[in-house]
Amino acid sequence: MVERDLDLKAAAAVIGVGSTTLQLHLAGEHVRSDSARKYENWLAERETSNIFVLAQPSHDVEPEEATEDLPPPPARPRLVVDVFSGCGGLSLGFDLLGDGAHFRTILALDIQPKPIATLNRNAALLGRGDYPVGQTTDLTQFMNEAEFLAFYLQHVGGALNNSAIHTRLFGLRNGAFPEFLDAVADADRLFLDELRAIRSMPAWREELEALDQRALDQTSVIGFHEKLALPRPSRKVAGLPRLLWGEASSDPGEARPKKWKPDTTFLEVAQWEWDEEARTLAAKQEAEGEGQLIVSPRRVGGFVRFLNTESMRSVRKSWMVWHARRLQLRSELFADESFAEAVRTLYTETAQVSVLVGGPPCQGFSRIGRGKIRSLRDARVHVHGNAEAGDSRNLLFQQYVMVLGALRPDVFVFENVQHFESVVKVDGGEFQATDILAEAIANVSDGEANYEVASDILDASRFGIPQTRLRYFMVGVLARPGAASASMEALGCLALRRDREAPMALALAGLPAPAVVGGEIKGGDAMASLAMIDDSVLGDHPFVQWIRRPRPGATTAPAAVDAHASRAARADDAAFFSLMGPGKRWMDYRADAAPTIGELANLIDALLALPVSIYEVLASTQRKGLLLPDRDALKALRNRVDGALSLRLLLEHTGEKLGESHHLLGGNYMDKREGNHGDWVARMDASRPAKTMVSHMGKDTYAYIHPYAPRTISVREAARIQSFPDWFSFGSAALTDAFRMVGNAVPPMLSHAIAGKVAHVLSRREADRGAGRLKA
Incomplete structure (x- = not known):
């Protein structure tokens, strides 16, 4: 400038x-x-305009002549762990390398049960058996590396059907682990007994009846119970949600658990956690909203008052003892150095992980400090319920580093939003989030080995995927004596083969009209409905070959797909969609620079400036039907003469044809401009890669209007744009949940390309290790 x-x-x-x-x-x-x-x-002084295009122009890059050959597969697929997995887009690319011969995702973790259910459904299609690969788990629950390793080994023994792993795990430190599981189960049973006793009292029934039951459906009230793993109030028999260490190792029979007095320190932590969540909830009752949101603060306030009833004070006391006891039991086992050492030895001798994939949400970097990073691996027990933890989102980042330190894989792949590279401002200073991540990973070093990392912004559209999706990737390779340069290997994992551009049309090809959710058609029926694929129109583009590839173990691509379901459009919206050109946003139809609009505005302003007496004279002399509008009508007209006039005319036109005003003419919709949801309503261009699929599709898909039809895209179309193969099934997932998980996913076709590079790194290391050149 x-x-x-x-x-x-x-x-x-x-x-x-x-x-x-x-x-x-x-x-x-x-x-x-x-x-x-x-x-x-x-x-760059490139020609541009105010007209938004949905994707970057073609890169005009010739694809490389040949794909790099894969190395020979290992004797057994290398194990992969996927954290923050969602429905498994990132790990799926690894699982499909060599039709499953190179990698096997053995554990996937996510806090949301619905993406995990979809992941497990597709793991079964991959031949992983009935044991669930994905586990619904909050990573912030884990105290330290030893606890995560014990969890991993308990899981992997079942996933691999390897009873020897369980036998050895249960025998560590003279059976300390099964004793721990039984003690935790006793604590759970005692808490439930006390909770049921409280709920059987007349006071509970009276106080619960006085509560507006709709308060229990408020998002913040639900979140309060989820954060504390507290059963929601009801008259029914209470049951605990899925918990870390929620099952006993043996049948308790009829024995009643004994009461105990927990350590004061852990009791204080439990009290802090309850009170902190209660304070957060109380602040919600001060919020302001519009429409249906007006009643939300009032309902939350009603629940806050319910928390202060005699019954809920009894629940709080019982919960605190239960939670403190759980923390104490976990601390006593997993902070024990001999148990931690034994569980690590068992891990390295039985089911060591080769690759860790995933990436925590980036918001937590805003408050995490370098001192905290350095202390992560020094702490034997990481208790989160204290003020030092700060923003709970920081814990996700801390836990990613903890998992990396626990598993110590040869390679990790970290993915995040493009702006993860941005500068973060905090406490009057600023830092690069990427620098904090690199420093945290450096602290995972065990003295003999450390991770060398490389990072880059990858655009999916440059690798044959029909979507302009820019994301930050970091790859780390564990440097060991005798190995090749880990830094060069890390760089090589992101040096992907470029491919010719894939237009969005390829993702739409062969699909019939979708099932439309609305009216008599329910979402579940539409999602489960199978749509037949017309292979004759698909062509031979590499992207088409990818989405139509048979699943491992099958010989042909599926003849039909599920989840080809879209939302029903309002009649006025569908009429407006038909007027929009490919690649156009609704705000592209503004005409802020049109001189005519300025001239009309000036004319009305001049009329409004006339004295009132002139209006009276004109009114008495004008012919019938040619009366000058009164001042109020002129003012209303003047408010409509602005840059949005051309857009307004289109919306009025569609409304008049339907006999009612278009809903986008009401509210504050016309006030939206550049940078303020200007692309909220946008039609896609089939000749270019699509815009980025995002999780907001779970709420609405107005930004993803089909390029030909007057509707928004379907779940299957979005999944194809994200490069999910057609055999990938969404099963019983709701339409909103499926859109959300697709938007959050990493394109499997992109992760597959990275997996090929990682396979070469691991293959060389295994050859060096076999030849005695590399220290294990």
């Missing part, structure tokens, strides 16, 4: 973005991708 002699406001006007947006971009903050692209085009 200095070189071009422009101030911030003038530069923003030339670029076509708001001055605030430009200021945020220059400060390294996140801005919408369309705004960032305008800035980049301006810097």
